[in-house]
Amino acid sequence: MLDPLITSKTRIRLLVKFFSNPHTKAYLREIAEEFGESTNSVRVELNRLSEAKLLRSQPDGRTIKYSANEQHPLFPDIRKIISKFLGLDQIAQNIVSKLGEVDRALVIGDYAKGIDSGTIELVIVGESVDMNLLAELTAKAEKLIKRKIQPQVMARAAYEAAREGNAEMFRHPILVYSVEQ
Template structure:
């Protein structure tokens, strides 16, 4: 849905990255690598969102780290819209139910769609899963940590949107 409202793919990726899980933070080159975009394209969109005060930026050594500005007046509404557009509640529930430790969003250039990768800690846990709800379905690919790198290499864009911090604390 959002891809029809927001025509900049880079801006759309940023909204998904930062507003699905507002604790996510990233710096310019990290985002460019995850998104498969040029650093200039990412810089332009980071600057736009930071100027609008939708993103906070903070210096960390020689890097500037960006994160959603949770104090912005439109933050709750924007977060809700972004989460609804990707069926976040169903996605998160499925990840917790199978014991996934991370969720990645993968963009398919051929299909011009996003798909969800749930990363499971077991190397033997790999499957395709469809969550059926009353008015929609959600396709999930469950992969192991070992498979993640090859999937990233085959994707135009593949980036982390959620990590189970309880496991990594």
């Protein structure tokens, strides 16, 4: 979807990494290793995005740590585009809103870290969720967004306990639905 608009695959992957979850911070070598690309090709794109002020670069010893520039005027728009690219808007619209008493839905795991692994880990927090309908809607959404969705339903109390007990699992999740929205 973004390929005709942004010709560099590395640039697309960097935008997904940093704009799908603005809490993401990463170093050049870490990104190159994650993407399976040379440090030079990643460096070129990091420099372009930094020069455009879309990314912040902060010296950290002998390395530079990169993160999304949340103060950039285009930040909200790019974030929405990335969300649509990943299909997160479709998940909220086609799955969560039809399930029953859902308090919130969060994306955790690789996608929350900005890694397009092909599998979206979705945590649905609520009571009385129709599991048969969830399976049906998940299958439809997977075809629509061309990604595997791995849903996990949790009661409110179980979610709060898990969030407190497993900080890594719920570190910087992406909120795709909330009754407060």
